[in-house]
Amino acid sequence: MNKLAVTLADQHVSLSLKNPVLTASGTFGYGLEFAPYGDLRKLGGLVVKGLSLVPRDGNPMPRIAETPSGLLNSVGLQNCGVEAFLRHKLPLLPSADVPIIANLYGASEEDFASLAGILGAEPAIAALEVNVSCPNVKQGGAAFGQDPFAAAAVTEAVRKNAGDKPVIVKLSPNVSDLAAIARVCEAAGATAISCINSLSAMAVDLAGRKPLLGNVLGGLSGPAVKPVALRCVWQVCRAVSIPVIGVGGISSAEDVLEFILVGATAVQIGTANILRPDSVFRIVQDLPAACEKYGVERWEDLRGKLAVD
Amino acid sequence: MAHPLLSRETVLDLVPFGDSSQAGRYALRLSLPKWEAWSPGQFVMIRPVEPAADVLLPRPFSICLVTRRDLVLFFQVAGRATAGMARLTPGSRVVIWGPLGSPLAVEPHVPTLLLAGGMGIVPFIGYVHQHPTPWELSMEFGHRLPLSCYPFDSVNEKILVDPHLEKTPSHRDAFLAFVDARIGEYAASGLILACGPAPFLRAVQTSALRHRARTQLCLETRMACGVGACLGCVVRAVVPQDPDIARPLRPDYPAPSALHVQTCTCGPSFWADSILF
Incomplete structure (x- = not known):
């Protein structure tokens, strides 16, 4: 029996993962970019780059800036579009051995519904992750995730069209009440919640008196945001009964355990992949030793067991 | 093309170039990664095993040269990460992944003009050492600091290099006008390869398009x-x-x-x- 296995499930659908470590969308390309650095089949799941109905060219350069312990980006969801992904990328991924999770981005509720219909019918896709939280696009994205009614409508539209695929809704920390948004997504049919997406942020060049990013604003990620992510995951776990996937600054097996301690069922590794392309593989490899070190026999021994007076 | 490989390598030595008044340029010699192959124009990503607290991202560097014993990079201190690299000592460990990216074009029997601006000379070191017919190569090298600040001799020992000191804007303009004329000479039946800072590459691109000259630009991004x-x-x-x-x-x-x-x-x-x- 695999003691590292976890299940993402609601009353209707479920997804079994061989371990709780997934990749975070936007930091792992379409997966194949990382094949030289580790065995993709050993991952708990592979969440690919956000897909839109038609290809997107993304934001102008510069798109990245290094900040203290953080990475600021404004890529703007550049992607090859869902059709090209299904035709050229997906067949090359080891979908029989690792769950491939498609991340969806739409500028309207109709876009999300169409994407869910296309991806929901694809046998090699294990689950859908709905991106209602990208801070780097003007239309859609975070706008859906900041409005509870819109978040619910998008979740419902995807749920209706996704067939029997689990639906994960990825939420933004750039809201005043994340728990409330998570609750409406749960009620609208989400199988799981993933949080957090990057934090809306900026950096400036003092000498040049210019923003460091072409888009002015970007999303902050990396170790700098881990405490924010832990707080958000803890709050969301207390608000919903569906599984929560922790995302934000995770760069070691110990970090994984911390997120499970505050209630997460699984985690996603994001910026760490950009800092070193073998990061997610090393974290998976280190997980059994970290569990032993902290006396974790079963995930139930740790999950949500944070002692709060 | 060979698959890239991530490995931990050991710093063999770090050699400063130029005199103390122009400090900040170094040749970094590392233990040899177990690469199947590499090609000039490719690069590596590098980060110290224990990077400085204020450095998160790895940094890209052109491969300068690979010998049977070592991998040589050449860098200029330009910020926090490269300042940290200048503090590496023999025995320090770094994580590198490579070789990455596309190689520079090699056309053995085609007269090839190499255009380098400043640190843009670096990928051409491996290029001239690996080229099967180096007598087909010539180089124009624009530089602001004395030649001792650059790995100039490593190129000049293999092919003829014409250095152009650019101390003033008029020197720079004269160099770019000269480069434009040289591109014109190679347009009909030659190959041109250019590497350097973006303004230099834009000037080369403008000339190349005007002369319809087959030209590759190796970007620093x-x-x-x-x-x-x-x-x-x-x-x-x-x-x-x-x-x-x-x-x-x-x-x-x-x-x-x-x-x-x-x-x-x-x-x-x-x-x-x-x-x-």
Whole structure:
């Protein structure tokens, strides 16, 4: 029996993962970019780059800036579009051995519904992750995730069209009440919640008196945001009964355990992949030793067991 | 092309170039990674095993030279990460992944003009050492600091290099006018390769397009992952109608549209008429 296995499930659908470590969308390309650095089949799941109905060219350069312990980006969801992904990328991924999770981005509720219909019918896709939280696009994205009614409508539209695929809704920390948004997504049919997406942020060049990013604003990620992510995951776990996937600054097996301690069922590794392309593989490899070190026999021994007076 | 490899390597030595008043340029010699192959124009991503607290991202560096014993990089201190690299000592460990990116074109029996601006000389060291017919090569090298600040001799020992000191804007203008004339000489039947800072490469691109000269530009671009995933180093490239085939074109392709493509995986060398930057 695999003691590292976890299940993402609601009353209707479920997804079994061989371990709780997934990749975070936007930091792992379409997966194949990382094949030289580790065995993709050993991952708990592979969440690919956000897909839109038609290809997107993304934001102008510069798109990245290094900040203290953080990475600021404004890529703007550049992607090859869902059709090209299904035709050229997906067949090359080891979908029989690792769950491939498609991340969806739409500028309207109709876009999300169409994407869910296309991806929901694809046998090699294990689950859908709905991106209602990208801070780097003007239309859609975070706008859906900041409005509870819109978040619910998008979740419902995807749920209706996704067939029997689990639906994960990825939420933004750039809201005043994340728990409330998570609750409406749960009620609208989400199988799981993933949080957090990057934090809306900026950096400036003092000498040049210019923003460091072409888009002015970007999303902050990396170790700098881990405490924010832990707080958000803890709050969301207390608000919903569906599984929560922790995302934000995770760069070691110990970090994984911390997120499970505050209630997460699984985690996603994001910026760490950009800092070193073998990061997610090393974290998976280190997980059994970290569990032993902290006396974790079963995930139930740790999950949500944070002692709060 | 060989698959890239991530490995931990040991610093063999770090040699400063130039005198103390022009400090800040170093040749970094590392233990030899177990690469199957490499090609000049390719690069590596590097980060110290224990990077400084204020440095998060790895940094890209052109491969200077690979010998049977070592991998040589050459860098200039330009910020926090390179300042940290200048403090490496023999025995320090670094994590590197490579070789990455596309190689510079090698056409053995074609007269080839190499155009280097400042630190743009670095990839040409491996290029001239590996080229099967180095007598077909010549180089124009624009530089602001004394030649002792650059690995100039490593090129000059293999091929004839014409250095051009650019101390003033008029020196620079004269150099670019000279480069334009040289590009004209190679336009009919030669190959031109250029590497250097973006303003220099834009001037080369303008001349190359005007003379219709087959020219590759090796870009220096800020990168984050180096493996094509983060889309942080894109350049606008002319691509075929199918947006999934994001590959820069040779001059004989039609030019229907331009898309953002990664410098790290589609480049860093691009044909001059295939990119807008």
